[in-house]
Amino acid sequence: MTLADTAPAPHVDAEELAQARREKLMKIARWFLPSLVLVLAILAWHLYVTIGEVPHYILPGPVLIAQKMVEDWSILWPAILITGRLTILALIMAVIGGVTLAVAFTQSKWIEMSFFPYAVILQVTPVVAVAPLIKIYVDSAFMSALLCAWIVAFFPILSNTTIGLKSADHNLEDLYSIYGASRWQKLRYLYAPTALPFFLGGLKIAGGLALIGAVVAEFVIGRSGTGLGLASTLLEASYRFNFGRLFAALILISLMGVVIFAIMSTISYLALHKWHESAIKRER
Amino acid sequence: MLKPRAPLGQRNALLKMSHVEKTFRGDVVALKDMNLTVNEGDFISLLGPSGCGKSTALRLIAGLMKPTTGRIEWTGGQSAGDLGVVFQEPTLMPWARVQDNVWLPFRLRGKSYSEVKDDVLEALKLVGLEKFQRAFPRELSGGMKMRVSIARALVTKPRLILMDEPFAALDEITRHKLNQDLLALREAIGCTVIFVTHSVFESVFLSDRIVVMAARPGRVIRELEVDAPYPRTEEFRTSAEYAAHCRNASDALHEAMGEPA
Ligand SMILES: Nc1ncnc2c1ncn2[C@@H]1O[C@H](COP(=O)(O)OP(=O)(O)OP(=O)(O)O)[C@@H](O)[C@H]1O
Numbered sequence A: 001m002t003l004a005d006t007a008p009a010p011h012v013d014a015e016e017l018a019q020a021r022r023e024k025l026m027k028i029a030r031w032f033l034p035s036l037v038l039v040l041a042i043l044a045w046h047l048y049v050t051i052g053e054v055p056h057y058i059l060p061g062p063v064l065i066a067q068k069m070v071e072d073w074s075i076l077w078p079a080i081l082i083t084g085r086l087t088i089l090a091l092i093m094a095v096i097g098g099v100t101l102a103v104a105f106t107q108s109k110w111i112e113m114s115f116f117p118y119a120v121i122l123q124v125t126p127v128v129a130v131a132p133l134i135k136i137y138v139d140s141a142f143m144s145a146l147l148c149a150w151i152v153a154f155f156p157i158l159s160n161t162t163i164g165l166k167s168a169d170h171n172l173e174d175l176y177s178i179y180g181a182s183r184w185q186k187l188r189y190l191y192a193p194t195a196l197p198f199f200l201g202g203l204k205i206a207g208g209l210a211l212i213g214a215v216v217a218e219f220v221i222g223r224s225g226t227g228l229g230l231a232s233t234l235l236e237a238s239y240r241f242n243f244g245r246l247f248a249a250l251i252l253i254s255l256m257g258v259v260i261f262a263i264m265s266t267i268s269y270l271a272l273h274k275w276h277e278s279a280i281k282r283e284r
Numbered sequence B: 001m002l003k004p005r006a007p008l009g010q011r012n013a014l015l016k017m018s019h020v021e022k023t024f025r026g027d028v029v030a031l032k033d034m035n036l037t038v039n040e041g042d043f044i045s046l047l048g049p050s051g052c053g054k055s056t057a058l059r060l061i062a063g064l065m066k067p068t069t070g071r072i073e074w075t076g077g078q079s080a081g082d083l084g085v086v087f088q089e090p091t092l093m094p095w096a097r098v099q100d101n102v103w104l105p106f107r108l109r110g111k112s113y114s115e116v117k118d119d120v121l122e123a124l125k126l127v128g129l130e131k132f133q134r135a136f137p138r139e140l141s142g143g144m145k146m147r148v149s150i151a152r153a154l155v156t157k158p159r160l161i162l163m164d165e166p167f168a169a170l171d172e173i174t175r176h177k178l179n180q181d182l183l184a185l186r187e188a189i190g191c192t193v194i195f196v197t198h199s200v201f202e203s204v205f206l207s208d209r210i211v212v213m214a215a216r217p218g219r220v221i222r223e224l225e226v227d228a229p230y231p232r233t234e235e236f237r238t239s240a241e242y243a244a245h246c247r248n249a250s251d252a253l254h255e256a257m258g259e260p261a
């Protein structure tokens, strides 16, 4: 949107047409080129497997994997649901925990001083190393899996939101003070909107990390707790040399990561596109 | 509705600063023994080199910090909405539409938008932006953003508006236009203004009192009166009277900087 009161009369010349054509071409290419690469890669893979007569327990071909995907759908679909549930629950808890702690940190220096080092320790200790311990001390296996995923997902939300809450324009803070704003009003009308883009950046990272946490939890804690999720399905398939199913599960985990990323990006866009620089397409 | 402004020298005191000092970190004297009576209807410019305590004086008056010693007293006490502030940057909330930015002072007092909609629209009209009430700040030019900031400062019909180099970041054409509009606004709502500036010309054009300050330590060294009548137009800028006042103010400023005039 431009605010110039008078727009010049549209004057389309050859150069502009060419420019428009180029832009259209770019738009198509953005989808077409990666798709082409995908198709070619799959084709090469297929040819390599069939012409080289590679046995399926060394490298399954794309056709076999597709077959497995369909055949084993009754196993894979529940596995998707289980891993998905674990990831989403962990992410929701990470949001609640991260935002609550961030607000507590910014409201009280004492709380921040007391707890921040532990938040860092939680973050820097590799979750794979902690998971076996959690498995021992937490009775419910589902809870321990959730805890694993939560630990990894929560820190980016905490640290981003904390920075965001501290990033308010100083003059705006003064203005709020001059107008006698309460702590709550400052938090709600000033600090929260300032922190929103930072929080959403953290959310994007946390989404991917929650999935990683869920996969690690399934590997370490096993099917006893989580039921048969995608990662445990993958692990089991590898024990049975069922490489078709293994690849199918792997592809599904990947797809899940992509979907989560896409959802987080959409949320971010919807929340920010009206005002934040990161989400604004500039007119030229 | 509006009382006509009393002539200089016959105005009622609005606010008194007596022996105000501000020291930072124990030894930086930002302001030393400042005495100033702000009268109802005054347009006061604080003029002085960088670091002479102009912003500090404004922040003290705004109540953002306490003087180290001395007192600042409002005649009859200060109540909510008595004060409006404009900073050097527009200082708008980028996530809020123009109308919501202007609503802010009321909102923080618990007033819903519908309750004060008329005031918000009136303030926007005064600065000539009523058509842009639903725009976001990023859609506006620098000058327009400053107008929104001014609308926000005057929406509560404050008795005193503090402005800290509000037009310093704007180009000269826009600055001249906003100078004139500011004077027109002041006629329309009859408020008192304290205006910080580096510019001799701006201070002479706008104000009826110029307080010249010097640095290290920050202090008032001279007070000048510009008794030219309002409304002042572009014609005033070319008058001999204007030139004489500029000359005086400029001499005082040189003295403030410790240079021969
Ligand atoms: N919060 C602070 N802490 C320490 N020193 C400060 C602080 N604020 C201002 N000062 C010092 O006080 C003096 C006056 O500063 P002030 O900002 O009031 O000057 P100013 O006249 O507004 O200058 P400018 O024209 O550059 O804005 C300066 O020497 C500055 O370094």
Ligand SMILES: [Mg+2]
Residues within 6 Å of the ligand: B054, B055, B056, B164
């Ligand atoms: Mg200043």
